[in-house]
Amino acid sequence: MIRFGLRLTLRGGREAAARLIVICAAVAIGVALLLSTLAGLNAMHTQNARFGWLETGAQGVSESHRPVPGSDPEWWLLSADEYAGTQIGRVDVAATGARSPIPPGLPRLPSAGEYYASPALAALLRTLPNAELAARYPGHLVATIGDAGLPSPDSLIVVVGRSVADLSAQPRATEITEISTTSPSGCNGPCYDIGFNARSIDLILSVVSAAILFPVLIFIGAATRLSAARRDQRFAAMRLVGATPRQIALIAAVESTLAAFIGVLLGFGLFAAFQPLIARVPFTGTRFFAHDMALSMPDVLAVALGVPIAAAVAARFALRRVIVSPLGVSRRVTPQPPSAWRVLPVVAGIAELAYFVAQGRPATTDGQIMAFLPGILITMSGLVFAGPWLTMIGSRALAVRARRPAALIAARRLSDNPQAGFRAISGLVLSLFVASVAFGIILSFDAHRGGSTSYSPAEQATIVDDLIVFADRGPTAPVRALPAGLAGTLHAIAGVRAVTPLHAGPEFGVMPATTGPPPVGAADPFSVLVECADLVGATALGSCAPGAATAAVADPSFAQLQGPSGAVWQAAPESPGSVAALPLATLVVTTDGTRHAVEQVRTLLAQRMPSRDGFAPLTIAEDRAQSADTKRSQGYERLADVVILTSLPIAGCTLAVSVVAGLNDRRRPFGLLRLSGTPLTVLRRVVALEAAVPLLVSAVVSIAVGFLTAYLFLRAQMSETLVPPGIGYYATVVAGLVASLAIIASTMPLLDRTTATETTRTD
Amino acid sequence: MTPLIEADELSFRFGETPALRGASLAVQAGEILAVMGPSGSGKSTLLHCLAGILVPDDGTVHFAGRRIDSLPDAERSALRRGRFGFVFQFGQLVPELSAEENVALPLLLGGMSRRDAIDRARRWFGRLGLDGLERRRSGELSGGQSQRVALARGLVTEPEVLFADEPTGALDSLTGEQVMELLTASAREHGTTVVLVTHEPRVAAYADREVIVRDGRVTTLSPAAAASAS
Numbered sequence: 001m002i003r004f005g006l007r008l009t010l011r012g013g014r015e016a017a018a019r020l021i022v023i024c025a026a027v028a029i030g031v032a033l034l035l036s037t038l039a040g041l042n043a044m045h046t047q048n049a050r051f052g053w054l055e056t057g058a059q060g061v062s063e064s065h066r067p068v069p070g071s072d073p074e075w076w077l078l079s080a081d082e083y084a085g086t087q088i089g090r091v092d093v094a095a096t097g098a099r100s101p102i103p104p105g106l107p108r109l110p111s112a113g114e115y116y117a118s119p120a121l122a123a124l125l126r127t128l129p130n131a132e133l134a135a136r137y138p139g140h141l142v143a144t145i146g147d148a149g150l151p152s153p154d155s156l157i158v159v160v161g162r163s164v165a166d167l168s169a170q171p172r173a174t175e176i177t178e179i180s181t182t183s184p185s186g187c188n189g190p191c192y193d194i195g196f197n198a199r200s201i202d203l204i205l206s207v208v209s210a211a212i213l214f215p216v217l218i219f220i221g222a223a224t225r226l227s228a229a230r231r232d233q234r235f236a237a238m239r240l241v242g243a244t245p246r247q248i249a250l251i252a253a254v255e256s257t258l259a260a261f262i263g264v265l266l267g268f269g270l271f272a273a274f275q276p277l278i279a280r281v282p283f284t285g286t287r288f289f290a291h292d293m294a295l296s297m298p299d300v301l302a303v304a305l306g307v308p309i310a311a312a313v314a315a316r317f318a319l320r321r322v323i324v325s326p327l328g329v330s331r332r333v334t335p336q337p338p339s340a341w342r343v344l345p346v347v348a349g350i351a352e353l354a355y356f357v358a359q360g361r362p363a364t365t366d367g368q369i370m371a372f373l374p375g376i377l378i379t380m381s382g383l384v385f386a387g388p389w390l391t392m393i394g395s396r397a398l399a400v401r402a403r404r405p406a407a408l409i410a411a412r413r414l415s416d417n418p419q420a421g422f423r424a425i426s427g428l429v430l431s432l433f434v435a436s437v438a439f440g441i442i443l444s445f446d447a448h449r450g451g452s453t454s455y456s457p458a459e460q461a462t463i464v465d466d467l468i469v470f471a472d473r474g475p476t477a478p479v480r481a482l483p484a485g486l487a488g489t490l491h492a493i494a495g496v497r498a499v500t501p502l503h504a505g506p507e508f509g510v511m512p513a514t515t516g517p518p519p520v521g522a523a524d525p526f527s528v529l530v531e532c533a534d535l536v537g538a539t540a541l542g543s544c545a546p547g548a549a550t551a552a553v554a555d556p557s558f559a560q561l562q563g564p565s566g567a568v569w570q571a572a573p574e575s576p577g578s579v580a581a582l583p584l585a586t587l588v589v590t591t592d593g594t595r596h597a598v599e600q601v602r603t604l605l606a607q608r609m610p611s612r613d614g615f616a617p618l619t620i621a622e623d624r625a626q627s628a629d630t631k632r633s634q635g636y637e638r639l640a641d642v643v644i645l646t647s648l649p650i651a652g653c654t655l656a657v658s659v660v661a662g663l664n665d666r667r668r669p670f671g672l673l674r675l676s677g678t679p680l681t682v683l684r685r686v687v688a689l690e691a692a693v694p695l696l697v698s699a700v701v702s703i704a705v706g707f708l709t710a711y712l713f714l715r716a717q718m719s720e721t722l723v724p725p726g727i728g729y730y731a732t733v734v735a736g737l738v739a740s741l742a743i744i745a746s747t748m749p750l751l752d753r754t755t756a757t758e759t760t761r762t763d
Numbered sequence: 764m765t766p767l768i769e770a771d772e773l774s775f776r777f778g779e780t781p782a783l784r785g786a787s788l789a790v791q792a793g794e795i796l797a798v799m800g801p802s803g804s805g806k807s808t809l810l811h812c813l814a815g816i817l818v819p820d821d822g823t824v825h826f827a828g829r830r831i832d833s834l835p836d837a838e839r840s841a842l843r844r845g846r847f848g849f850v851f852q853f854g855q856l857v858p859e860l861s862a863e864e865n866v867a868l869p870l871l872l873g874g875m876s877r878r879d880a881i882d883r884a885r886r887w888f889g890r891l892g893l894d895g896l897e898r899r900r901s902g903e904l905s906g907g908q909s910q911r912v913a914l915a916r917g918l919v920t921e922p923e924v925l926f927a928d929e930p931t932g933a934l935d936s937l938t939g940e941q942v943m944e945l946l947t948a949s950a951r952e953h954g955t956t957v958v959l960v961t962h963e964p965r966v967a968a969y970a971d972r973e974v975i976v977r978d979g980r981v982t983t984l985s986p987a988a989a990a991s992a993s
Binding site: 403405408416666668669672674675678757 | 845
């Protein structure tokens with residue numbers, strides 16, 4: 001019987017061949033998407049693991065400081081450099097012996113006067129003037145860092161060789177014995193803010209699994225059900241000549257499994273063909289190496305075996321709902337209409353989030369994630385669960401009000417099997433929910449912080465170099481004065497408008513002993529003293545009152561400066577001489593905002609005043625862009641983008657396959673209707689309404705639930721309210737809906753063909 | 764008397780295969796005409812040409828004195844929707860609609876309000892012995908019941924011509940006879956012209972006149988031959 005089933009599938013004539021090709025193609029696309037998702041998750045882990053060596057020296061990794069027999073210690077200093085808004089990872093190293101550990105991607109440790117750079121950084125070094133970048137790194141470039149030491153082909157990393165005497169004198173340098181291999185997600189304690197930590201990985205896995213894998217599996221399921229009705233007719237004919245129901249089930253399973261198996265093979269081929277292209281999409285903010293988009297053996301086995309097995313089980317399950325008799329197939333088992341209790345999971349998810357609004361958020365970050373993530377995931381899954389019920393409600397309402405035949409037929413079909421109607425658009429519903437939650441949270445968050453996406457010219461032109469490093473008990477290691485001639489050299493750079501040293505008074509950084517608001521008249525612990533002559537041209541800082549020689553101003557390292565400051569600072573009692581004698585807190589260099597000016601200033605400062613806190617001097621705009629809040633906001637935004645960009649095409653494919661399957665199933669009644677004079681436009685309207693009604697009903701609900709979820713999250717987590725989304729959100733939603741309608745429209749030629757009067761048989 | 768439908772020298776090919784080769788036929792108003800012939804003789808193709816479903820490669824078709832084979836598709840569709848009715852062998856009901864909605868469908872397509880269309884559709888249920896089945900879907904009807912619903916749908920617009928292609932082909936003989944009795948009785952009651960394609964002499968016996976299609980041509984039976992065929 002299996003051989004017979006195979007023969008029927010492969011040599012069953014043109015129609016069987018066409019059906020096989022369509023199912024195989026659809027399964028292939030689904031499998032390729034599934035493999036891309038799995039490979040993308042693997043690539044994220046691999047990329048994260050390659051950040052591991054940059055955690056060397058962090059307290060949270062077990063390596064670095066333990067004694068390693070046969071290894072010579074090594075001096076190590078990690079800092080964050082910057083070029084044109086992009087961070088450069090800089091590691092200064094000094095070997096104490098021949099057996100000092102070597103970071104991955106390097107053939108040996110650079111000697112003093114040498115450095116290795118990543119290919120992307122090496123390309124910048126080749127093309128930019130030395131004064132803008134290369135002069136920051138002492139010595140010369142010896143070679144590029146290999147892939148093993150690079151998280152991404154675009155990574156900007158430099159490993160600078162120093163002498164032991166030189167590097168060991170640096171305040172933050174540490175002596176290490178081993179290069180860390182601990183991924184940022186495996187950190188067990190304080191680590192540098194690099195890559196993804198374990199919480200981010202959990203968040204990404206949960207959201208991706210629910211919002212991408214689920215639609216992919218729905219799509220594959222829809223693909224294997226294509227042409228079910230036409231197949232049923234063949235089964236009836238077999239029953240007529242004596243085939244038993246068991247034999248029919250076996251043949252159906254063989255047919256589905258074979259199509260799925262061929263589709264899986266093609267899907268692997270598709271994935272291999274597009275793997276380099278998919279790797280270029282910056283899902284994590286930077287692109288992957290093509291070889292990182294790899295599949296593990298369990299992935300391969302799960303897909304290669306799982307999809308055909310699932311197809312066989314689905315075929316068997318599908319036949320349980322029909323009775324194949326010798327006189328035809330009748331769907332005696334009408335699906336039970338979905339009941340209202342299907343909305344319970346959504347309500348439960350929202351109630352869980354609301355509980356934390358009332359009770360307050362948990363104290364720890366882990367506790368907060370444990371509190372909010374399940375609520376959001378339950379709400380998201382609940383939407384999919386409630387979808388068929390919503391579809392049924394919508395279709396019943398449409399049926400009652402339907403005045404035109406197209407609306408009546410569409411409504412009746414949807415209420416007949418709302419599960420199938422919703423299945424076609426479930427992926428889109430998930431995309432809309434994720435987009436609404438993400439946009440709701442991100443945009444509200446940004447709005448409450450004053451916006452994060454645009455920066456004023458003053459913010460982009462003002463470079464702030466922190467010269468005081470705060471330890472637990474206040475500022476340490478004061479800088480007494482600028483190096484001789486530095487101010488003049490800075491002024492000589494084209495585009496530099498002001499060089500403003502800010503001095504720390506005796507009370508700087510000393511927090512009041514009492515808690516609560518500071519008493520009236522108390523000194524601001526973060527105000528600094530400035531000579532008014534230096535403030536001229538420093539637009540972001542403000543200006544002195546007329547006649548003032550010195551003033552106390554807000555330190556830009558702590559104040560939120562967002563544009564040209566209109567502040568007029570009153571005169572301070574200190575004389576210019578006494579202010580100049582105070583230690584430096586911050587150096588502010590105001591430029592014209594051009595890249596040349598900013599990078600030359602940064603390069604000069606790196607040469608003359610090496611970073612004391614491990615961070616290169618940044619413009620106010622760069623500093624804001626790199627703040628933890630902004631990075632978290634960008635992370636959420638990127639995750640939302642990944643989900644939306646990935647799930648929308650999958651959802652579109654599911655919609656197309658479902659519409660095509662619906663057309664194939666009703667080829668005869670639709671063909672005969674058209675033959676009897678029903679205008680094609682009526683049939684087109686039926687097809688469009690069948691997809692559009694559940695899409696619009698569920699879209700409204702998922703957007704509303706998405707915003708409610710975002711609101712509850714904002715209230716509970718940040719005590720903030722939801723800010724209505726802007727044009728970007730609406731553009732995404734409208735684009736998604738228009739794309740869906742375009743997909744439906746793209747199936748219309750098939751409707752024209754399958755119902756053509758020339759091809760419809762009446763006997 | 765001028766025939767209601769007149770086909771003259773119709774030719775039609777499916778690719779390389781000729782289906783009609785100079786078929787000519789005239790149908791009088793109110794007549795019930797049976798078109799008989801073996802499988803593949805071209806009888807369904809002839810019906811499709813007469814109903815404006817197919818456009819013949821050669822020859823002309825006139826309906827009520829108006830040439831219809833040269834009309835644009837939209838006008839032929841309107842003609843089929845408004846002045847013709849159809850009954851086919853099987854699978855013509857929209858499975859998701861109830862029986863009464865299926866019957867009302869041509870009226871809705873014609874722009875009638877839903878309430879009026881359903882009211883008018885229900886009148887046919889009693890006439891065709893379908894009382895109590897108004898709310899059932901096609902999957903809940905027997906073959907004979909489905910075919911009677913299809914007949915009601917074909918007649919509900921009170922068409923001038925009812926085209927029936929093997930209307931009893933999927934039914935057992937007893938049910939087939941019941942359907943034919945209802946079809947012919949309703950047609951006679953409303954003066955509807957019927958063009959009935961069948962290969963069964965017992966079905967053809969319900970007609971006023973029979974013609975044979977053989978190798979794409981129409982042959983009118985002599986009364987003796989017709990009696991013998993019956």
